[in-house]
Amino acid sequence: xxxxxxxxxxxxxxxxxxxxxxxxxxxxxxxxxxxxxxxxxxxxxxxxxxxxxxxxxxxxxxxxxxxxxxxxxxxxxxxxxxxxxxxxxxxxxxxxxxxxxxxxxxxxxxxxxxxxxxxxxxxxxxxxxxxxxxxxxxxxxxxxxxxxxxxxxxxxxxxxxxxxxxxxxxxxxxxxxxxxxxxxxxxxxxxxxxxxxxxxxxx
Numbered sequence: 001x002x003x004x005x006x007x008x009x010x011x012x013x014x015x016x017x018x019x020x021x022x023x024x025x026x027x028x029x030x031x032x033x034x035x036x037x038x039x040x041x042x043x044x045x046x047x048x049x050x051x052x053x054x055x056x057x058x059x060x061x062x063x064x065x066x067x068x069x070x071x072x073x074x075x076x077x078x079x080x081x082x083x084x085x086x087x088x089x090x091x092x093x094x095x096x097x098x099x100x101x102x103x104x105x106x107x108x109x110x111x112x113x114x115x116x117x118x119x120x121x122x123x124x125x126x127x128x129x130x131x132x133x134x135x136x137x138x139x140x141x142x143x144x145x146x147x148x149x150x151x152x153x154x155x156x157x158x159x160x161x162x163x164x165x166x167x168x169x170x171x172x173x174x175x176x177x178x179x180x181x182x183x184x185x186x187x188x189x190x191x192x193x194x195x196x197x198x199x200x201x202x203x
Contacts, residue, residue, distance in 0.1 A: 002072065003118040003155070004094055005079045005087070006062055012083055016054035022082065023058055026074040027066075040065060049180075050199065063156065064120045101143045112151040113140055113172075120158035126166075133166055149173040152191075164191050 013019045024037055044060050046053040062071050079087065096104075105111050115121065116135035124132065133152075141147050152167055157178030167175055174190040181194035188194070 001118050002062065002075055004090070005075050005083075006059055008090060009075075009078055009082050010055060010058070016052055016058075019058045019082075020054055022078055023061060023074070026077055027061075030070055030074065049197075064123045098143065105144055110151065111140065111143055112153060113137060114153050115155055118155040120156050121154060121163045122158040122160040126162045129162055130166055133163075133170065137170060147171070151175065154178070159191075164189075167191050 009019070027037065040061065041057060044057055044065065046056040046060075048056045051059070062075050065071075066074065076087070079085075083090075101111055113133065113136045115132040116139070117132065119128075119132060121129050121132065137147060137150070140150060144150075147170075150171075150173060152172050152175035154163070154175065154177060159175075159177070168191070172191065174185075174193055176193050176195050179192070179194040180196065180200065183193045183195065185193075
């Protein structure tokens with residue numbers, strides 16, 4: 001998936017500056033100009049608990065800002081150039097198989113939904129959100145054998161009122177945001193639960 005390709009590129013790139021230089025060259029090849037680049041840089045929120053501004057900018061451009069066809073083309077080009085590996089080889093290395101997931105479920109692990117393709121739900125139309133969630137639930141049901149007490153974890157923490165309505169219509173048990181903090185089920189909306197990152201715990 002695109003999210004994994006981005007992370008792999010970030011993991012092997014020598015510097016943030018090199019990342020942006022490559023991204024800029026690809027965008028210029030797609031017809032964008034310097035003023036477009038500056039406008040994107042100024043308009044995108046680059047705040048992060050862990051990443052540099054350059055890294056966040058790189059991520060956001062390839063996660064949601066560019067049209068999906070363009071960003072997928074650019075991402076594939078960058079992956080080939082910077083990583084130098086076959087996408088299929090990487091997929092086989094990174095992803096669990098369906099039988100792996102079924103085995104985990106049988107051993108008591110909770111397998112939840114993270115959508116079908118890890119897109120920012122709050123940047124999608126209602127129908128696109130439904131498709132992302134429905135496709136994910138179909139896969140989840142084939143792994144778990146049912147959808148009792150299923151949970152959602154929003155990709156990138158992105159969701160909106162449409163997302164909440166879709167979850168309610170599909171009898172979602174609860175959903176996790178990326179809001180930092182402990183959860184109190186007696187006062188929090190069950191579809192907007194806060195959580196802690198593993199980095200928030202002492203080593």
